[in-house]
Each structure stands twice: as C-alpha cells, then as structure tokens.
Amino acid sequence: MIAESGTRKKGDVDIVDISGRLTFGNALAEIENSILKLIDEGSRRLVINVPGLTSIDSAGIGMLMGCRGKMGGEAGKAAYCRRQGRSRADVRSDAHGHVRRPGYGRRRGLPGVGG
Numbered sequence: 001m002i003a004e005s006g007t008r009k010k011g012d013v014d015i016v017d018i019s020g021r022l023t024f025g026n027a028l029a030e031i032e033n034s035i036l037k038l039i040d041e042g043s044r045r046l047v048i049n050v051p052g053l054t055s056i057d058s059a060g061i062g063m064l065m066g067c068r069g070k071m072g073g074e075a076g077k078a079a080y081c082r083r084q085g086r087s088r089a090d091v092r093s094d095a096h097g098h099v100r101r102p103g104y105g106r107r108r109g110l111p112g113v114g115g
Contacts, residue, residue, distance in 0.1 A: 001019075001020040001021060001054065002020055002021060002025075002027045003018060003019070003020040003021055003022045003023070003027040003028060003031060003060075004018070004019050004020050004027070005017060005018045005019075005030075005031045005034060007034060007038065012044075012045055013045045013046070013047055014038050014043040014045065014046050014047070015046075015047045015049055016031075016034070016035055016038070016046070016047070016048050016049065017049045017050075017051075017052070018031060018048065018049065018050050018052070018053055019050075019051075019052025019053060019054075020052065020053070020054060021053075021054055021055045021056075022050075022053055022055070022056040022057070022060035022063075022064075023055065023056065023057040023059060023060055024057060024059035024060075028059055028060060028063055031063070032063045032066075032067065035048070035067045036067065036070065039067070039070055039071055039074055039076065043071075043076065044071075044074065044075065044076035044077070045076065045077055046067075046071055046076065046077070046078045046079070047078075047079050047080075047081055048064065048067070048078065048079070048080050048081070049080075049081045050080065050081065050082050051081070051082060053082070064080065
C-alpha cells in the first residue's frame with residue numbers, strides 16, 4: 001500500500017497520521033509538502049502519528065528528520081508516535097534529539113541517555 005496521510009488538529013497541536021509504505025516516490029513528496037505547509041503556516045506543535053506505517057526506507061527517514069529539523073529551526077516541537085506492543089522497544093530519542101535504542105546509555109554508562 002502506498003503511503004497515505006491525513007491531518008487533524010487537537011487544541012494547538014497539529015497531528016499528521018501516516019499509514020502504508022513511506023518510501024521514495026510521489027506519495028512521500030506529497031506528505032513532506034503537507035507537513036512543511038503546516039510548519040510554514042505557523043504550526044509550532046506537531047505530532048507525526050505512524051501506527052499504520054508498514055515500512056519505511058532511507059528517503060522516508062530523511063524526510064521525517066528534515067521536517068523535524070525545520071520545526072526546530074522555527075522554534076517548534078515535533079514528536080513521533082508509533083503503535084504500542086511488540087515494536088515498543090524499537091528506538092527512542094534522547095535529550096538531544098538523537099535516536100537511540102532503549103538502554104543505550106545504561107550499557108555504555110552515559111548519563112541522561114537511554115531509557
């Protein structure tokens with residue numbers, strides 16, 4: 001299934017729901033444009049909700065990270081939500097916004113990293 005997205009608002013938070021395959025192509029470009037449009041229109045609190053995401057390639061990851069960088073440059077906050085359950089132990093973002101596996105800091109003795 002090609003990636004599909006929808007946008008909704010809850011209070012002052014814009015929520016973008018993404019499902020399907022987030023891979024290189026026209027659908028990815030359309031989703032990126034819709035997220036960037038929200039940021040350009042003044043959104044400063046954004047949640048990208050991906051519970052229905054079935055796969056993602058490097059282009060999809062790059063798009064998500066680029067949008068997060070743009071949001072940070074506009075003094076906003078972006079967060080990513082995924083489904084709960086088996087995939088819960090995938091990755092987390094540390095205090096500096098770097099993506100880490102849970103327990104990363106504990107195994108390496110790094111303060112404030114991991115979880």
